Amino acid sequence: MRKVISIKTDEELNLMRESGHLLAKVHDELHAAVRPGISTLELDEIGEKTIRALGGIPNCKNYEGFPASVCISVNDEVVHGIPSADKILKEGDIVTFDTGLIYKGYHSDAARTWGVGKISDEAQQLIDVTRESFFEGIKMAKAGNRLYDISKAIDNYIKPYGYGIVRELTGHGIGTSLHEEPMVPNFKQWRRGVKLQKGMTICVEPMIAMGQRYVGWLDDDWTVVTVDGSLAAHYENTIAITDGEPEILTII
Ligand code: MF3
Numbered sequence: 001m002r003k004v005i006s007i008k009t010d011e012e013l014n015l016m017r018e019s020g021h022l023l024a025k026v027h028d029e030l031h032a033a034v035r036p037g038i039s040t041l042e043l044d045e046i047g048e049k050t051i052r053a054l055g056g057i058p059n060c061k062n063y064e065g066f067p068a069s070v071c072i073s074v075n076d077e078v079v080h081g082i083p084s085a086d087k088i089l090k091e092g093d094i095v096t097f098d099t100g101l102i103y104k105g106y107h108s109d110a111a112r113t114w115g116v117g118k119i120s121d122e123a124q125q126l127i128d129v130t131r132e133s134f135f136e137g138i139k140m141a142k143a144g145n146r147l148y149d150i151s152k153a154i155d156n157y158i159k160p161y162g163y164g165i166v167r168e169l170t171g172h173g174i175g176t177s178l179h180e181e182p183m184v185p186n187f188k189q190w191r192r193g194v195k196l197q198k199g200m201t202i203c204v205e206p207m208i209a210m211g212q213r214y215v216g217w218l219d220d221d222w223t224v225v226t227v228d229g230s231l232a233a234h235y236e237n238t239i240a241i242t243d244g245e246p247e248i249l250t251i252i
């Protein structure tokens with residue numbers, strides 16, 4: 001991970017935006033494919049095909065050995081689930097797609113959680129609140145504010161629901177590498193963090209458990225699950241700090 005926070009020029013931001021907009025289309029395709037009976041391997045194939053058809057390169061594939069293009073995490077899996085032909089979605093599940101691509105040298109990264117068929121009201125609320133916490137967080141993502149203002153806003157938004165905020169994984173800077181400085185935690189810090197500047201591009205990605213915040217790794221060394229077995233949701237976009245409101249690069 002590079003130790004300086006890269007500041008993108010307007011030309012670079014244009015490329016980040018193109019990369020992000022392509023990724024938004026990939027997520028649309030993935031969402032449209034969600035149904036009971038489909039395997040997570042089939043979904044990964046749809047994701048990879050779409051990324052390549054759009055002229056992108058999947059940035060998850062082979063990342064530190066990750067074997068697929070889309071991290072697909074079901075129910076109590078928080079992130080980094082490995083797609084498999086044996087893993088078949090069923091009605092009532094929740095499924096998270098976390099994926100990204102490289103376009104003209106620039107990375108984009110985004111995650112979404114969806115219900116499979118009809119899901120419980122509790123599961124839908126977890127998904128909705130996780131997404132809302134992202135939007136609360138990025139209200140603070142303005143030049144002159146501090147990085148951990150974002151973290152605090154997410155934490156404050158989640159707190160009344162009693163959900164667990166995962167701490168072991170965080171958001172991150174992004175640009176010509178998938179993971180750059182700075183780390184972007186989703187819980188309150190006891191310092192302010194760096195000053196946000198126009199041209200910074202970061203991924204804000206709350207990972208929220210319905211129960212406790214504790215997570216563990218399965219023996220595949222990738223899949224992160226909640227220790228208490230509770231459902232988890234994830235919502236992520238790549239955003240750019242501007243002179244005014246943040247620009248969400250991975251939503252069209
Ligand atoms: N988008 C994921 C992240 O930022 C990708 C991780 S790399 C992978 O955590 F190898 F897990 F795909």
Ligand code: CO
Nearest residue numbers: 109203205236
């Ligand atoms: Co990310």
